[in-house]
Amino acid sequence: MPRSLAGETVGVLGLARSGLAAARLARSRGAAVYASDAGDSELARQAAEQVRGMGGDAETGGHDLGRLAACARIVLSPGIPPTAKVLKEEAIRGVPTIPEIEFAYEQLDCPVIAITGTNGKTTVTGLIEHLLRADGVDAVAGGNIGTALSELAMREPQPAWAVVECSSFQLAGIDRFTPRIGILTNLAPDHLDWYDGVEDYYADKARLFTNASAESRWILNAEDERARTLIGDAPGTRLYFRVESAPASEDELGGWLSAGELLIRTEPGRTERVGDAADLQILGPHNVANALAAALAARLAGASVQGICDGLRTFKAPEHRLEPVGEVDGVLWINDSKATNIASTRVAVRGMTRPTVLLLGGKHKGEPYTELLPDLARVRTIIAYGEAAPTIVADLEGRAPVERVDGPFEAVVEHARRIARPGDAVLLSPACSSFDMFRNYEERGRRFAQLAREGA
Structure with a gap:
């Protein structure tokens, strides 16, 4: 049965979907809530306002360590890694932290x-x-x-x-x-x-x-x-x-x-x-x-x-996971934006049955792109983009067909459209996180799908 949290002060780090839900749950069980987010986006500010509207307190753009230190425990949103800088602050080291699922x-x-x-x-x-x-x-x-x-x-x-x-x-x-x-x-x-x-x-x-x-x-x-x-x-x-x-x-x-x-x-x-x-x-x-x-x-x-x-x-493919988003002029466009690591991209390219233009890039996560080499048989061209582009080119140039495209994501997709041939696939399987250009991989995938369909 639901357990009362009356008399307890719960801190929440991160004001995305799960953090906001944790704040709501804590308030519904009678706890006082202090929620904070290091970011100051419009979405974070809206979430903070919702927390205040339910009787809690919230701020964006940073964390009040004094307020967190006064909490009985701190709930971590899924996007807060255990290595996050705020968790190493001396002021809150004695406060128990738990993930939102716990x-x-x-x-x-x-x-x-x-x-x-x-x-x-x-x-x-x-x-x-x-x-x-x-x-x-x-x-x-x-x-x-x-x-x-x-x-x-x-x-x-x-x-x-x-x-x-x-x-x-x-x-x-x-x-x-x-x-x-x-x-x-x-x-x-x-x-x-x-x-x-x-x-x-x-x-x-x-x-x-x-x-x-x-x-x-x-x-x-x-x-x-x-x-x-x-x-x-x-x-x-x-x-x-x-x-x-x-x-x-x-x-x-x-x-x-x-x-x-x-x-x-x-x-x-x-x-x-x-x-x-x-x-x-x-x-x-x-x-x-x-x-x-x-x-x-x-x-x-x-x-x-x-x-x-x-x-x-x-059952159909989930959004952003090897999701066909359209076929335009004989070219199949596939959104695999959730492939944010090398292993996931390797799985994607192994499953391709068409000559493939691979969009590879974003924010580098520390893995060598040379690990893709055994699986590139069907990849006709790799387009390297984003913050990781120089590293991708350095790892693959001379060993795989790679081109670097600088500029916004729209330029990357447009270049893919120019070089793709009828019968090809254009695969967004970045092997990187999205945070250099987008809030998350979902936003990246939806923008890719939108740009792909605009070419129809």
């Missing part, structure tokens, strides 16, 4: 399916919600996608299942957060602009298993050695999904691909067919793996085989 979980009554990993989180999260809903189950996606978990905690009645996408930043500070079903999609270096090294990043991902018990159900990528073994000796039932190999034994629980059929086994001795890979509307072999992981979670959550079959056939 704060919301304390007020949540429904069971949780949690999804983490380097890539595929958003697709798998959206798929699970879609599969459960296709079978009539009230499931809502939240966390790092869609609705903030704090919003779900305030919903009356609460859904049957909360399907929660979890970033490494969100998992870093969890204490009680306990998914009934957990999924680790894959692991690859990411956020090296924030973490001291990849092992620190993986360690935060491993916190998914912090509160594992014998009742836990863990869905793991059998073909990603690090993702398969990160769980260590945590208790619970393991189910493995795989696309390029067969189950290790007849007793293995999980999902696999056989002669184009999607097969799952969630109980010993019972193998169930949930569809054909050819019927999926999402691009690339990695999405077959995503479909299997989602099907396993949905089945464990009570969805019928028929509901899963129907849902897999009707």
Whole structure:
């Protein structure tokens, strides 16, 4: 049942969607609230005004360390990494900090399916919600996608299942957060602009298993050695999904691909067919793996085989994740703006079936672009842009066909339009964050889609 926070002062860092929702949740449970955001954008100011309107206090353009030090605890929005400068301030070192998903979980009554990993989180999260809903189950996606978990905690009645996408930043500070079903999609270096090294990043991902018990159900990528073994000796039932190999034994629980059929086994001795890979509307072999992981979670959550079959056939690519946004003069334009790391872009280019003009750039995250070289067989031209352009060119020039385009994003897209030929694809899969030109990857992707369609 909801827990009263009367008499407690809650601080909130970050006034984007999740931070604002956390402030609302705290106020709805009787807490005093102080929220702040280092930025001073119009959206941040509007959010601050909403917090004041509900009886809290808020400011933008900085943080009042004295006010934060007086809080019983500080809730971190998903965009606030554990390494953020404000968290190292001496004045607030004694104040407990928790991620927004932990704060919301304390007020949540429904069971949780949690999804983490380097890539595929958003697709798998959206798929699970879609599969459960296709079978009539009230499931809502939240966390790092869609609705903030704090919003779900305030919903009356609460859904049957909360399907929660979890970033490494969100998992870093969890204490009680306990998914009934957990999924680790894959692991690859990411956020090296924030973490001291990849092992620190993986360690935060491993916190998914912090509160594992014998009742836990863990869905793991059998073909990603690090993702398969990160769980260590945590208790619970393991189910493995795989696309390029067969189950290790007849007793293995999980999902696999056989002669184009999607097969799952969630109980010993019972193998169930949930569809054909050819019927999926999402691009690339990695999405077959995503479909299997989602099907396993949905089945464990009570969805019928028929509901899963129907849902897999009707699910379409999430916005910004290998999303076809139009075909103009024989050129297919694909928005993969959520590919903000090298591993995600590698997955995207591997799945291309047309000669491809690749838009690569944004704010550099510390990874070498040479790691793309083994996967560029179908890439006819790379357009390097944004702050990362000099680094991209330095890494790839002489080893891959790369061109640098300076100037605004509109100039980048226009150059792609000029050099693309009928039968080509123009793929925005940047391998970088968006913060040099845009507020977030969503804004970048929508601008790309708009510019692509304007050429029709």
